[in-house]
Amino acid sequence: MWLVASIGATIDDQAKNMSIALSCNVGFLGGSGVAHALIGGLLSRGFAPEQIKVADTDQHVHELLQEKHILVSTDYIDALQDVDIIVIALDFDLLSQVVPSLLPYLKDKLILSLQRCVNVNTLAHLLATDRIVRVVSNLPALIQTGAHGMYAEPSVTEADRTLAAQVISSTGLTVWVTQEADLDTVSAVSGSGSAYFFYMMESMIRAGRNLGLDEKAATALTLQTALGAAQMAISSGLSPTDLRKNLISAQDETRAALEVFDRLSVSQSIQIALAAAQKSSQMQLQELSDRTKSSN
Template sequence: MSQQPVIAFIGAGNMARAIIGGLLENGFAASSIWAAEPDAARLEDLAAQGLNTTTDNQAAVAAADIVVLAVKPQIMKTVVNALAGAAQTHRPLFVSIAAGISLDALDRWLGGDAAVVRCMPNTPSLVQTGASGLFANARVSDLQREQATQVLEAVGVALWVQTEAELDIVTAISGSGPAYYFLMMEAMTAAGTRLGLSEETARGLTLQTALGAARMASSSDVDPTELRRRVTSPNGTTERAIKTFQAEGLEAMVEKAMTACRDRAVEMADELCKD
């Protein structure tokens, strides 16, 4: 980063550690990172890497320019309410990576007039190939938006959406999306095994094919529709498989599943953001 703010992570679980790892690999100074976690034993390895660690969330907030809220949605209200005093005194930027917790709720719990960014990262962030959608409230400055982008880009792609409601769609695409692809991998491996391959061979071919297809799509100057067309010869084997998927309603099933995911994200907000 050209400018290195002090960043505090409230919660030191897998996603927080993924982002911390990405920041360190991108040249961010360990001495400018705080990790706060009630279980001191979970902080030992982070302290060994040179990070500032504490079991006191308020102390971490007091030291930070950016506070990443990386706790489970179900306990977010309790955790954030306890930070309100430090938030009002020190006025850092808060970045929430929890699904279903609205900007308005976070602002209320922080005591009001807080600069807050909501983002929806996904689990491939653990291997620095994540995809995150972000949205900020009106109190976030241009510099803070840039800083939030840099934090999330440490573990992949970070894209800003136009409305907070769009984050529920982000959840349906990239937030939950890895599980859709894992399910497809499971199904292809199982089908390959039933057709006669060993499970090891079927899994190896499936995983490498998924990796190759993703790399082709992300590096190509044409869209996936054209890539699919190029590998689908008329009256060939791929065409037979594609027509089978389409006859079984794959496209409609995907849309139905993603709509259900989006709707559940909306429901979670209603359940979790009550005062």
Template sequence: MDQNITFIGGGNMAQALISGMIARGLPATRITVSDPVPEIQELLKQQDINVTDNNAEAIADADVVVIAVKPQILAQVLSPLAEKLTNQLVISIVAGAPIQLYKSLLGGYDRIVRVMPNTPALVQSGAHGLYAPDYISQADRDVAAQVMATTGLTIWVDSEKKIDAVTAVSGSGPAYFFYLMEAMIQAGKNLGLDEQTASALTLQTALGAAQMAITSANTPAQLRRNVTSPNGTTQAAIETFDQYQVSQHIQAALAAAEKRSASLAVELAEKLNTK
């Protein structure tokens, strides 16, 4: 990667991507961040990153512009850039902001790739869903994938609607696993373990199970069957999950998340268009 990259917004996800790029060999001097928060500016300056609070100035020499701001300020951030963008690739990591909304706020500018990242990017273990309209070149797709791959897995989807599904599965997904961890830790405590022991066993088990699933040729379903001995302890637990329809409830929960993701995009567009 040899492009000049500008981030509009220097929060946690931007900082995670920046750390990944630098770790992959991109010189810090090729990265510019525009953010109004003095503490963020100082933190980034310490890494030899170019820092400003002027968005137009920040994108002037950029090849790639990553939009990493809160959805509610998207209009005030993008509208002044409508006449400033020339031929930069714009990568959006803003939740709930469809490409059509970007185009309307940017006066028709359409060299845009949309990404749904997730928070494990902060530990270089993200899972990112990407979408680009058909007219976006393969070269631009490759650049977008390279930017996101610095912090984890990149998966392309073939329709923007599927970004809502990505949001439900991986965007919100870390919280589901944290929820299960919470429950397992509490169960361990209920069974007589102290919190430190229950936590350590739960977290290491989660890590180990994920590593097995990633590295095994078997599916998660087969791995589950492999450790479920007939009439054993695991079978007793799985039968209880089935009795309470845990799988069905998880699927319903993700469907609710997908539906909410779609409605948030509509609400954001309505809110920004009324201002």
């Protein structure tokens, strides 16, 4: 089920069709975290292990990928030979150190960047290519239920956009934004969003315990309620506002709780919190951009 996008973004329906991507070979610079999840997602969507190459210096990453029969090396060049798409999941400082030897292998390749707070212009200057798609992911990508914001400059072709969306969609929903600055909002809403829901779950579990439930019961009820609410919001065709109003009209205890939220300005606090997250993303991106310019 594909959600309606906001902030001027569009859901790429082509992401659901893997036919184009399945003909490609993919190289990964870095194989942990979201990159590791992406590898698992590609395998589950029909990629053969021999279509994927990974370079990483972490021995534990090697062991995990070798269990999947993935070709993995400590030499970054090995992951770039005979591939069509390159996924960059390295720390920016490390990438900056190793990129001079990699430049000949980046030519004519589609670059998917999973790096946090590194804008397209900075990457284009470093990698000597503008065939770049920047991706902002979130933690649930690790279990193939992620939400990914994606951006590419207008010069990136529609074919490359479709290919990028097909690859990234193997770990969840993909949303294109029309301005790169909107990725700071994506970072605030979905990139950090899992932590907000975990915070709410923590609070509900604590309240359940304080009101008499044991830890196990409070946790199980809270987690199942969160899962059910999300699934209902996705599948019902109703907005979260409509679903909330339906509960308020049917249950006095729900109304009593939400009236407390309103008195405590919980909604306003959420607006302020996400704005703070957006600003933090903007500042980190600007700091890296300034540092990169000063070093040139």
